[in-house]
Amino acid sequence: MITDTYTVFWREMVLLRKKFKSFFAGSMVSPLLYLLSFGWGLGRNIQFGTTSYLDFVVPGIIALSAMNASYNATGASLNVSRLYYKTLEEFLAAPISVCSLVLGNIFSGCFRGLFSSVIIIIFSYLFGAHLHLNIWFFVSLLLTCFLFAALGLVAAMVVNSHEDMSRFATFVILPMTFLCGTFFRVEKYPPLVAALVQALPLTHSAVSLRAIALNTGFPLVSLLVLAAYAAVLFALGLWVTYRVE
């Protein structure tokens, strides 16, 4: 089981190594843009109480990039390997468990998500942000990567075309990018919208990463929500992978 999971992960890493340069460059673009525009451009002189806007927005940007990187890692690669190159067949016909296949893919998504998060953390220090990093910060980050990698896997296994895949991203991932408190506090919404936004996982990634980074209390509820999302999406991932044809 562990060997099989590693095999699936190994293959993703072989592919990643081959396009490492473009992957590396690609991982930097959007975080840098966010940091430049929101951190520096918009927020240079805004103070949020005692914290600077830069310190406020960096955890949000980390959540956002972790989501995008992990979701795309599993979503795009599995979608293409299922519908276009058919390489998924090789894994389905191999004597490995569905669980290994799902976990191997999710871990490779987590790896990419963590990788781009680390890049932002490094950059944000260069931009002069002050973050309070501890083990719980990485736990939230890992849960974020895990759940969005699982979401990408589920989407890739159920859609029937590349168009459907990008439609899914437009209707699910894109709204979260802007709504989920990555750039401002969700409390500013009218109550109904706030309740809706509270149900989305990225909100809780942003909330918990921010609470830890700014040292404003332990985000127990958000961590539990993230863990619940991760568990449910993982189970769903097993189910759809078992059923996929």
Add this chain to the structure above:
Amino acid sequence: MIEISGLCKYYKEVKAVDHLDMTVQEGEIFGLLGPNGAGKTTTMRILTTLARPTAGKVYINGREVSRRERRIKNEIGVVSQTENLDVEMTARENMELHGRLFKIPVQERREQIEKLLAFVDLTERADTAVGRFSGGMKRRLMIARALLHSPRLILMDEPTVGLDPQVRRRIWDLIRSLNSERITVLLTTHYIEEAELLCHRVGIMNKGKLIALGTPDELKKKVGKFVVEVPNHNETEYHVCEERGEALRYASAMQKDIVIRESNLEDVFIELTGRKVGD
């Protein structure tokens, strides 16, 4: 080796496989012959657990096939119709991935990979990304990959489709040499001569149903030994005869240019369905 009973696979409007019953015996080369859309690939996909049957049962070596049944997967090698190789990886990396998936010990894996790459004549291109391979090279690599875990049964879906005649013959030789090591082969094809020259037994499929089954000779005997082709405007009429004398008598009564030849599996197919395999 393979037992299929009452197998059905329905998609929304199509009955891709419709009550299929057949068995493949150990040590034989069995060919499923049929036109496009006959249900050959669907049958193969069910055998390799890539698709689930709507009804019916499939047993390989006495165990029912399902995605959870991992022992069966160890015993079969699969060459699918689509080129499902990793195009960004090299030939050797593709092989290594397969070896790891089938948990072949490192030492044995390395030796087998080199041996098989040599067997399909790809040693020199082993470190080239597969995306730059020709169709024939990809097919050969897929065959080598399917053999890596030493399966006793090989399933090949149209192993020679789209290849030029020379490469096709090489792949036939490959299949024969595997079979001489008592590896059972189930292959699908829509090439008449592939079924006729390569396979010990042939099942003819049409619209999801098995319409004939037997050795090529048995099948041909059913229609008659000789065929007289008579051109008629833009079409050709076929007249089947039991013996040489009858064919000659029929031919000599004709005014036009005619062709007398031995019957082939195409004639069997036409006889059974009223259309050609290629149509």
